Amino acid sequence: MQSRNRLSRREFMKFSAMSAGALAVAACAAPGAAPGAAPAAGGEAAAEGGGQLEIFSWWTAGGEVEGLNNLFDIYTREHPDVEIINAALAAQGAGQGGEMKALLETRMMGGDPPESFQVHLGRELVDSHVIAGRMQPLDDLYEEEGWADVFPADLMNVIMYDGHPWSVPVNIHRSNLMWYRPSKLELIGADAPPATWDEFFEMADALKEQGIPGIALSGAGGGGNGHTMESVILSVFGAADWPGLFDGSISWSDPRMTQALEIMNRLYDYAQPDYLSQSGTDTNDIMMTDDGPLLMISGDWLHGYFKSKEFTDYMWAASPGTDGIYLLLSDSFGLPKGCKYPENARDWLRVCGSKEGQDAFNPIKGSIPARTDADPSLYDEEQLWQMEQWKTNTLVGSLQHGAAAKQSFLVDYDQKLNDMIATRDVAATQEALVQAAEDAEFGQ
Amino acid sequence: MAASPQTITRRPRWRRWLRTDMALAFLVILPSIIAVAIFIYGFIGWTFYISMTDWKSSVVDFTFVGLKNWIRLVGDRRFQIDLRNLLFYAIGFMTQCIVIGFILASLLDQKIKGEALFRTLFIFPFAVSGIVTGVTWNWLMQPATGINLLFANIGMEWFRPNWASDLRYGIWAVSIAAAWQFSGYVMALYLAGLRGIPNELREAASIDGAGTWGIYRYIIIPLLMPVTFTAMVLTGMNAIRVFDVVAALGGPGPGNNIDTLALNMYQTTFNAYRFSLGAAIGSVMLLLALFLVIPYLRSLQLETER
Numbered sequence: 222m223q224s225r226n227r228l229s230r231r232e233f234m235k236f237s238a239m240s241a242g243a244l245a246v247a248a249c250a251a252p253g254a255a256p257g258a259a260p261a262a263g264g265e266a267a268a269e270g271g272g273q274l275e276i277f278s279w280w281t282a283g284g285e286v287e288g289l290n291n292l293f294d295i296y297t298r299e300h301p302d303v304e305i306i307n308a309a310l311a312a313q314g315a316g317q318g319g320e321m322k323a324l325l326e327t328r329m330m331g332g333d334p335p336e337s338f339q340v341h342l343g344r345e346l347v348d349s350h351v352i353a354g355r356m357q358p359l360d361d362l363y364e365e366e367g368w369a370d371v372f373p374a375d376l377m378n379v380i381m382y383d384g385h386p387w388s389v390p391v392n393i394h395r396s397n398l399m400w401y402r403p404s405k406l407e408l409i410g411a412d413a414p415p416a417t418w419d420e421f422f423e424m425a426d427a428l429k430e431q432g433i434p435g436i437a438l439s440g441a442g443g444g445g446n447g448h449t450m451e452s453v454i455l456s457v458f459g460a461a462d463w464p465g466l467f468d469g470s471i472s473w474s475d476p477r478m479t480q481a482l483e484i485m486n487r488l489y490d491y492a493q494p495d496y497l498s499q500s501g502t503d504t505n506d507i508m509m510t511d512d513g514p515l516l517m518i519s520g521d522w523l524h525g526y527f528k529s530k531e532f533t534d535y536m537w538a539a540s541p542g543t544d545g546i547y548l549l550l551s552d553s554f555g556l557p558k559g560c561k562y563p564e565n566a567r568d569w570l571r572v573c574g575s576k577e578g579q580d581a582f583n584p585i586k587g588s589i590p591a592r593t594d595a596d597p598s599l600y601d602e603e604q605l606w607q608m609e610q611w612k613t614n615t616l617v618g619s620l621q622h623g624a625a626a627k628q629s630f631l632v633d634y635d636q637k638l639n640d641m642i643a644t645r646d647v648a649a650t651q652e653a654l655v656q657a658a659e660d661a662e663f664g665q
Numbered sequence: 666m667a668a669s670p671q672t673i674t675r676r677p678r679w680r681r682w683l684r685t686d687m688a689l690a691f692l693v694i695l696p697s698i699i700a701v702a703i704f705i706y707g708f709i710g711w712t713f714y715i716s717m718t719d720w721k722s723s724v725v726d727f728t729f730v731g732l733k734n735w736i737r738l739v740g741d742r743r744f745q746i747d748l749r750n751l752l753f754y755a756i757g758f759m760t761q762c763i764v765i766g767f768i769l770a771s772l773l774d775q776k777i778k779g780e781a782l783f784r785t786l787f788i789f790p791f792a793v794s795g796i797v798t799g800v801t802w803n804w805l806m807q808p809a810t811g812i813n814l815l816f817a818n819i820g821m822e823w824f825r826p827n828w829a830s831d832l833r834y835g836i837w838a839v840s841i842a843a844a845w846q847f848s849g850y851v852m853a854l855y856l857a858g859l860r861g862i863p864n865e866l867r868e869a870a871s872i873d874g875a876g877t878w879g880i881y882r883y884i885i886i887p888l889l890m891p892v893t894f895t896a897m898v899l900t901g902m903n904a905i906r907v908f909d910v911v912a913a914l915g916g917p918g919p920g921n922n923i924d925t926l927a928l929n930m931y932q933t934t935f936n937a938y939r940f941s942l943g944a945a946i947g948s949v950m951l952l953l954a955l956f957l958v959i960p961y962l963r964s965l966q967l968e969t970e971r
Contacts, residue, residue: 323935326723349938353723440919441830495808497919498830629722632937636921640742643832643920653742 272562274569275306276554277325277338279318284525288586292391295581296572303565308335322349322628329355334557336566341623342390342551344467347382348627350555357556358385362567368574371592375616379551379624388555389574392588394520395607396619397452397548399540400508400527401516405433414516418456418484418541421516425491428515435491437504437517445501446638447621447631449518450485456542457481460615463546467626469664473655482647489642497642508535520550520622524603525587537603539610547614550622551591626661633657709951716945723938734945744946746921747929750836751953754925755904757840758847762900763893765844766851771881773852774859784856788849795846799913802842803829806914829914835922843910847903851896858892859885894964901957905950926950 274296280289286309293305310321318339325338329350340346350356363369363386369377372390380386401414409428415421425435439445455463457477465471493499493507493514505523507513509532517523518540527535539546554573556566572578579590584599589607597605618624620631637653644650682688716735719728738744769787773780790798805811806828816824828838862885870880908927911917917924917932926946934943 319932319936323931326935326938329723349723355723441915495827495830497832498806498808498827498915500915627722629937629939632932636743639917640920643922 271302271304272565273304273306273336274300274562274565275308275335276569277321277335278307278309279321279339281309283529284585284587288582291581291585292572292578295575295578296569299572300565300568303562303568306335329353329557332559334560336560336562337554337556337569339552340388340555342388342553343379343618343624344627345623345631346388346553346555348629350557351382351387355558356387357558357563358387359389359556359570360385362386362389362570362574366571366574371576371594373593373611373616376549376551376591379549379618380553388553389570390551390553390591391573391579392552392583392586393591393607393611394522394550394552394588394622395547395610396448396520396550396622397455397518397540397543397546398521398523398537399452399516399518400523400535400537402508402513402534403536404534405515408433414536414538415541416544418453421541422487422491424515429491433512434493434514435516436488436493437507437514438488438492438496439499439501439504440497440642441500441503444621444635445504446485446642447635448501448520449488450481450638451548451620452518452540452543453484453488454478454481454620455546455548455617456540457484460546460617463617464625466658467620467663473658474651478654479647479651482641482651485638486641486645486647489645521589521603521607522587525585528601537606545614547610547616548619549616550619550624552588626663630657630661630663633660712944712947712951715941716948718941720940721938721942725940730941734941738942738945738949743917743921743924743929744926747924747926750922750924751904751926753836754840754843754907755901757837758843758904758907759897759900761840761844762847762851763896765848766896767855767889767893769848769852770855770859771885773856784853787852790846790848791850793846795843795907795909796913798842798846799910802845802910803914806830806838806842829923830919832920832922835918839907839911839914839923842914843903843907846910847900851900854892854896854899855889858889862888891968894961898957898961902954905953905957926953 278289280286289307289309293307296303297305310318310324321339325335326349328334334355340350346356368386368389372380376390376393377386380388380390399414405428406412406414406424408431409424411424415424421435428435436449438449454466457480458466458471462471466473489496491514493504496504499507504517505519505526508517509527509530521537524537538544554570556563556570560566574592576590576592576594576596579592580596580599582588583590583595584601584604587604589595589600589604589611593612595608597608600608620626620634623631626634634654634657637650637657640653641647641650717729717731717733718726719730719733720726773784773787777783807813808825808827808830811828813825816822826838827835829835829842831838866884866888867880870884875883906927907925908931911923911925911928914923916928926949930943930946930950933939933946
């Protein structure tokens with residue numbers, strides 16, 4: 222696996238030159254011309270077989286990378302003559318995969334895209350790359366593989382933009398989950414986790430008297446606050462009004478948004494000490510300590526992490542006030558225009574969308590397959606619960622994880638929430654969010 | 666024989682010029698001049714131009730919008746915090762580097778044993794990359810597990826600062842980490858300066874009755890002013906463009922407490938795809954750097970004229 226993770230020297234040189242040249246290309250090329258300018262000879266090379274398959278992702282640790290390697294193994298078995306280049310870059314920076322996206326942007330602008338790259342299904346892909354004319358529609362692939370029949374109809378709505386599918390979802394994650402510790406509930410004599418935020422604050426007050434924090438929050442870096450906040454917003458607005466926040470029909474100055482911000486602002490008073498210096502990954506560990514908090518809001522990937530640490534004192538439920546709603550995010554792979562080996566890329570997408578591929582990737586990644594025909598015997602109890610919920614819940618796209626709104630709005634949203642940690646000023650934060658929504662030109 | 670001066674005078678001026686050393690010198694540096702013109706000044710101009718366009722997504726848009734991005738920047742909360750942070754960081758970083766650098770250099774100049782060893786030790790952090798510095802200090806500055814444990818173990822439990830995650834003073838903590846890295850370099854500058862001061866001057870001063878303090882106050886420090894000036898420009902430039910240490914320390918940090926212009930520029934450009942706004946931030950950094958460089962160049966000029 223080592224050799225895949227490392228860029229060869231030649232690749233590195235090529236890449237450095239490319240990123241240096243990105244500005245120059247941007248300077249000279251007319252909009253949209255750059256991707257098309259990439260060598261057309263690539264197609265011929267692929268026709269002869271062999272060549273390369275360069276895949277960008279932010280999967281670099283734990284079950285993620287094992288899942289990715291499983292996909293690579295299937296690919297290599299079917300196409301042994303193709304060299305796979307795993308150009309993975311860890312998930313740091315603004316939002317998930319921030320650094321990878323920045324790097325990808327220079328490659329795309331320089332007209333040298335990889336064969337395929339990880340991207341959140343929905344607006345992140347559409348606004349960053351589809352509208353810019355950098356992606357190839359995948360209608361023929363969807364038809365050949367019959368994917369429209371195996372992906373749920375609600376999901377197909379997220380996949381389609383402008384009448385075409387643009388990427389292949391490899392997994393489904395859920396954002397609005399609450400991970401709580403039964404042992405902490407016992408301390409205050411509660412037998413069920415909080416079903417609403419009001420209930421939470423009552424419990425958290427009781428725990429505070431015993432010196433136990435109510436919730437794990439992260440102040441340092443990443444989208445921890447944005448993640449918690451989107452569950453809070455969803456609990457106040459509900460599934461029916463959630464999409465309205467991103468299509469311009471509901472204003473961010475809505476009094477319900479004030480209510481949501483007030484809940485979020487109050488949560489900081491119940492956070493663990495030193496949360497300001499702790500990142501999202503730190504809070505995962507804080508949750509497992511003896512004097513750790515009652516609960517944290519995190520995606521279903523936390524389950525795999527707890528399992529790998531052999532931590533057992535935890536249960537999960539929909540985050541307070543969002544029962545029956547599935548706030549979904551999905552990692553997908555698309556086909557950029559002008560990549561060197563488009564045939565290799567198409568074969569890769571076939572693996573990503575196949576039953577075998579999804580069943581090899583998801584059990585170990587801790588997500589559930591986007592396909593409805595997966596083999597249930599491969600999945601653990603938490604995943605089976607999610608798969609059940611996936612079938613019965615209302616599905617809405619996650620904001621923090623790129624499904625609901627464009628990337629620039631997400632960066633703003635995280636920034637404004639980050640400001641609130643220092644100011645603790647709900648009115649100013651809301652004003653800033655309204656401004657951000659205006660910048661994002663929702664509904665236009 | 667008489668013919669040759671005649672032919673020379675008949676040649677056009679530019680043909681004559683071509684045969685001079687000047688022409689050869691010009692030819693030799695021409696590639697560098699072209700490269701510098703394009704890749705430095707050309708791109709600086711390009712950045713300024715981009716900052717006045719409406720390029721705010723992955724779709725390139727060269728519509729000219731004048732100072733719109735600049736005006737937006739001035740009103741932007743994060744940008745204002747960045748400027749405040751730059752001020753505090755520059756003060757903290759420059760003062761620490763220059764004071765610590767000067768003290769270390771003076772100590773090393775006392776003809777002590779093992780000078781080479783200490784010199785290497787002090788300058789060693791400079792060989793470490795900013796990312797490594799940032800990551801290491803990030804561990805050291807964890808409130809519960811870092812150097813605070815040391816203080817707790819010697820009975821100073823009351824001293825438990827939040828260091829880089831402190832909402833108000835975080836940026837000063839960052840300047841400590843950065844100064845740890847850069848002080849050795851400033852020490853090397855001062856050491857070279859100290860070695861350049863002739864011993865006769867010190868001897869003359871001590872014969873005139875000056876003590877150690879007097880020698881430093883009236884001979885050494887004034888003579889080292891050019892070095893101090895260089896150190897100020899170098900550390901100042903470093904302060905304006907600091908990125909790696911801050912990024913590794915968890916920047917922009919809670920409430921943007923340790924955010925910097927460079928970090929803001931990077932996230933605005935490559936995470937939010939607001940290329941024009943990012944270019945405007947970059948341009949501001951360039952202008953700030955000019956405030957440092959122009960007086961420096963002027964002083965060099967004055968010195969050569971003298």
